[in-house]
Amino acid sequence: MTTSNSIKIIKGNIIFTPTPEEFMITEQGFIVIQDGCVEGVYKSLPSMYSGIEITDYSDKLIIPGMNDLHCHAPQFRNLGMAMDKELLPWLDNYTFPEESRFKDEEYAHSVYSEFVREIWKQGTTRIAVYSTVHKSAALQLMELFENAGLGAYVGKVNMDRNCPDSIRESAEGSLADTRELLEAMANKDSLVKPIITPRFVPSCSDHLLDGLGKLATQYGTPVQSHLSENRGEIEWVKELHADSSFYGEVYDRYGLFGQTPTLMAHCVYSDEQEMSLMRSRGVIAVHCPTSNMNVGSGMMPVRNFLDAGIRVALGSDISGGHTCSIFKTMVYAIQISKLLWADSGKQTAFLSNSEAFYMATKGGGSFFGMVGSFEKGYDFDALIIDDSELNRFGYTLEQRLERFIYVGDDRHILHRYVQGKLIEEPAI
Numbered sequence: 001m002t003t004s005n006s007i008k009i010i011k012g013n014i015i016f017t018p019t020p021e022e023f024m025i026t027e028q029g030f031i032v033i034q035d036g037c038v039e040g041v042y043k044s045l046p047s048m049y050s051g052i053e054i055t056d057y058s059d060k061l062i063i064p065g066m067n068d069l070h071c072h073a074p075q076f077r078n079l080g081m082a083m084d085k086e087l088l089p090w091l092d093n094y095t096f097p098e099e100s101r102f103k104d105e106e107y108a109h110s111v112y113s114e115f116v117r118e119i120w121k122q123g124t125t126r127i128a129v130y131s132t133v134h135k136s137a138a139l140q141l142m143e144l145f146e147n148a149g150l151g152a153y154v155g156k157v158n159m160d161r162n163c164p165d166s167i168r169e170s171a172e173g174s175l176a177d178t179r180e181l182l183e184a185m186a187n188k189d190s191l192v193k194p195i196i197t198p199r200f201v202p203s204c205s206d207h208l209l210d211g212l213g214k215l216a217t218q219y220g221t222p223v224q225s226h227l228s229e230n231r232g233e234i235e236w237v238k239e240l241h242a243d244s245s246f247y248g249e250v251y252d253r254y255g256l257f258g259q260t261p262t263l264m265a266h267c268v269y270s271d272e273q274e275m276s277l278m279r280s281r282g283v284i285a286v287h288c289p290t291s292n293m294n295v296g297s298g299m300m301p302v303r304n305f306l307d308a309g310i311r312v313a314l315g316s317d318i319s320g321g322h323t324c325s326i327f328k329t330m331v332y333a334i335q336i337s338k339l340l341w342a343d344s345g346k347q348t349a350f351l352s353n354s355e356a357f358y359m360a361t362k363g364g365g366s367f368f369g370m371v372g373s374f375e376k377g378y379d380f381d382a383l384i385i386d387d388s389e390l391n392r393f394g395y396t397l398e399q400r401l402e403r404f405i406y407v408g409d410d411r412h413i414l415h416r417y418v419q420g421k422l423i424e425e426p427a428i
Contacts, residue, residue: 010062016361018375026043060385061400065383070263073130078094086296108136113426118324120148133157153367158212194221197225201237209250262283268298361373
């Protein structure tokens with residue numbers, strides 16, 4: 001039986017994207033939340049809810065929380081560093097040495113604590129994140145997200161070749177640690193869950209990929225990895241797997257390409273075959289524009305993916321990316337799409353604001369379930385935006401949102417909600 005104690009009502013300027021084509025805007029509207037989920041959005045509050053306390057956010061904006069679908073937590077210390085390197089040297093000289101430090105549990109806790117705080121600060125309410133090869137560090141990161149009240153898929157990275165000895169696992173050891181982590185989380189009712197995480201094909205032997213695919217199937221666990229990010233990487237995969245027609249086919253061979261829910265980051269150079277398989281398998285392409293620019297990988301042709309019916313989400317991809325803000329990631333995604341539009345002789349449409357916003361909210365949120373929208377039945381993950389200092393000249397609500405995305409920052413995020421619960425700054 002539903003009681004008034006399980007119902008919350010929030011008032012303000014409500015903006016979300018049920019579809020990529022347009023914003024749904026309710027000025028001075030009401031969101032009714034029941035047991036953490038949206039019951040409805042109303043311009044006038046139905047009489048059945050009279051007498052229930054209303055949290056009135058006045059003229060502030062109420063939008064869905066941000067969803068970051070590709071991020072490397074152990075690289076947080078390197079944010080804004082080595083931005084003059086390309087991908088493979090960047091990995092060898094900066095990233096892998098830093099990740100090796102996470103065998104030290106005290107160091108891991110120190111960095112991960114600050115990382116989780118930054119994710120909260122930037123308005124990200126759900127995230128798919130890579131840890132390192134160290135099982136203990138992955139468990140620490142999961143615990144920190146749980147304590148913070150944020151939703152996360154956390155992956156213990158798997159690597160048994162083509163990486164420094166300090167972070168190279170044996171295939172059997174990597175699989176055993178992954179199984180133990182899956183078992184540890186199997187019966188927990190939590191917003192924080194494990195995800196199978198082969199780093200990328202060059203760092204995983206056939207034996208390791210095969211074992212990870214079997215674990216994903218056995219436990220029904222989602223998968224995340226990298227795909228067709230860099231031309232040198234693609235050539236490397238061809239050398240290692242000469243019998244494969246394209247990069248994604250290697251993952252598919254081992255049950256790691258949509259057999260369970262799957263995220264593939266970058267997809268800068270995916271060809272038609274690869275995209276066709278992504279579409280048929282329901283693989284989500286994660287667009288990481290900031291990282292693609294910083295490490296010189298290229299420009300993902302996002303319009304081609306959308307036109308092909310492939311779901312697209314956004315990822316900060318720190319520390320290839322230099323910001324944890326998905327709002328800024330939206331901006332870079334739009335800007336890159338405009339470069340591709342110009343380069344195509346204005347034949348390839350660039351992203352609209354609503355399309356980019358949809359990717360950051362409902363598009364990415366779909367990986368977590370009914371997340372990222374204010375439609376009935378969706379989890380109430382939300383941000384309350386106080387853009388008053390940006391609104392001195394008077395703008396429409398859609399213009400106010402655009403201005404916040406482009407020129408606002410975390411200081412304008414007043415409150416954060418996850419599943420209807422107000423989430424305070426993590427006390428870490």
